[in-house]
Amino acid sequence: MSTATYIYAVVGAEVELPEGLAPVGGGDEVAIIDHGRLGAVVSDLARDRPLGGRDDLIAHERVVNTLARATTVLPMRFGGVVENDTAVVDELLGHHHDYFVWALEQLDGCRQFVLHGRYDQDELVSSILAADAEIRELSDSVRDADPDATYYERIRLGEAISVHVDRIRAADAGFARERLEPFAVAVAPKDPAEEDSALELALLVHRDRLADFEQAVDALGDEWDGRVRLRLIGPVAPYDFLPEPTGES
Incomplete structure (x- = not known):
C-alpha cells in the first residue's frame, strides 16, 4: 500500500510520545521524526484515503491535545499531509528549524486552557426585565396576547433583550x-x-501558576453560581498562542 505522511505537531527532539495515541486514518502508529533540535509527530496515511470526516478530526485533536498535556507542542492544522518522511525533514523541520526552536522556547512550560461560560437563560432574562421597566412592560403586554397580532412587538422585545445581553456579555467577559x-x-x-x-476565553498558563489559576477560576464560578455555568477545558494544544515569526527568529 502506498502511503504519505500525516503531520500532527512539532515538538522538541527526543520527546517520548504518550502511550495509546491512535493515528488519523487507522494507520499503524504515531511516531516521531527527529531533525536537529526538533521532532515531527507523524503517522502513515494511505494515499487514496480521503480526509475530512468527523472521526479524522477527532483523532487529530486527540493526538495534539494528548501531546499538549505531556510536553510543549506546536500543533499543525488538521489535514497536513506531505509526500513522505523525507519531505517532513526537508520541507518542514529543516526549512523552519530556527523558527520552530524559537517558538517552542516561547511556549516552554505553558499550557493553553479554554474557559466557557453559559448563562442560565431564565435568570438572565429575569434580570433584564427587573432592570428595565420599558422592556418589562412590553413583555407583559405580549405574554398572553395573540402571537400574530403582536408579531412586531415581539420582534421589538427580542431585539431589546438582545441589546441588553450583548452589553452584559461584554461586561462579564471583561x-x-x-x-x-x-x-x-x-x-x-x-x-x-x-x-x-x-x-x-483562551488562556495560556505557565505551570508555575497553574494552581493559582485554577483557584481563581473556581472563585469566579462560585461568584457567578446560579447565573453563569463555567467549564474549563484543557490543557489543549496552544493554537491560539502560536508565536508569530520575527526577523530575528
Whole structure:
C-alpha cells in the first residue's frame, strides 16, 4: 500500500510520545521524526484515503491535545499531509528549524486552557426585565396576547433583550478577563459559539501558576453560581498562542 505522511505537531527532539495515541486514518502508529533540535509527530496515511470526516478530526485533536498535556507542542492544522518522511525533514523541520526552536522556547512550560461560560437563560432574562421597566412592560403586554397580532412587538422585545445581553456579555467577559489575567501569560477572547454563551476565553498558563489559576477560576464560578455555568477545558494544544515569526527568529 502506498502511503504519505500525516503531520500532527512539532515538538522538541527526543520527546517520548504518550502511550495509546491512535493515528488519523487507522494507520499503524504515531511516531516521531527527529531533525536537529526538533521532532515531527507523524503517522502513515494511505494515499487514496480521503480526509475530512468527523472521526479524522477527532483523532487529530486527540493526538495534539494528548501531546499538549505531556510536553510543549506546536500543533499543525488538521489535514497536513506531505509526500513522505523525507519531505517532513526537508520541507518542514529543516526549512523552519530556527523558527520552530524559537517558538517552542516561547511556549516552554505553558499550557493553553479554554474557559466557557453559559448563562442560565431564565435568570438572565429575569434580570433584564427587573432592570428595565420599558422592556418589562412590553413583555407583559405580549405574554398572553395573540402571537400574530403582536408579531412586531415581539420582534421589538427580542431585539431589546438582545441589546441588553450583548452589553452584559461584554461586561462579564471583561470581568472574567480582569480576574484571570494576573495568572496567565496571555489571554485571547474568542467569539461566543452559542446564543446562551456568556464568554469564551483562551488562556495560556505557565505551570508555575497553574494552581493559582485554577483557584481563581473556581472563585469566579462560585461568584457567578446560579447565573453563569463555567467549564474549563484543557490543557489543549496552544493554537491560539502560536508565536508569530520575527526577523530575528
